[in-house]
Amino acid sequence: MSEQRVRIEIDEFGVATVTLNRAEKHNALDPAMFDAIVDATEQLATDRTVRAVVLHGAGKSFCSGLDITGLGNRDGSGPRDLLARADGHIANHAQRVAYGWSRVPAPVIAAITGNCFGGGLQIALGADIRFATPDARLSIMEVKWGLVPDMGITQSLPRLVGLDVAKELTFTGRILTGTEADALGLVTHVSDDPLAAAQELAHEIAGKSPHAVQAAKRLYEETWTGSDPESALMLESTLQVELMGSPNQIEAVTAGMTERAPAFADPD
Structure with a gap:
């Protein structure tokens, strides 16, 4: 991982804890941090043992x-090179640190403390669920x-707030508390210990069928905004047919009927 700007630890339950690791700078985004976050999203997107991410x-x-100071030292054209798109990617390098979390098949849960500004907030918004103090x-x-x-x-x-709220927050740049952000829908839950709350939820999700959870994430990612009804309804059916009768779906039914803990296989 680039200059150890990001740490990834995966436990025996398949929960990956991703730590932005530049505490002395409040995890500000310099070139190495951009690179490391992109690397992390790519690693987690292909690791089939990961069932949830914190x-x-x-x-x-x-x-x-x-x-801003760190970005000025980047080789090449400076901050503008973050706007370049690599072949095969719909997002540029800067966008991938946030958008990349939506491409991770497993659910991603952000735990927000202290400052979450600008690009930092956009990274948090890229997660599926957010806890904040x-x-x-x-x-x-x-x-x-x-x-x-x-x-x-x-x-x-656009999936979280109305257009008027988005415009007001963007036009003013005003700082919200976690409580205010929760009231507006920017965060999912307020918690005195968001990391512990995120870990608890991640482990609950990790105990579900990973095929079903990942299919559900894909369903909502591809249909929540801008999808025509016919395509959205077709995707529901397609994903359901793929799940029905699969080993993990049978295991979920069997475990439920016998009241025992399920033992799910990781996706291929």
């Missing part, structure tokens, strides 16, 4: 946003620097 920041903050500080902060949010927010924010 994403959090080391130290006091989840991620305080861009490290009541006093966490969240902001779509790009307007402060004369910019627009451009790290995948068009694929995440």
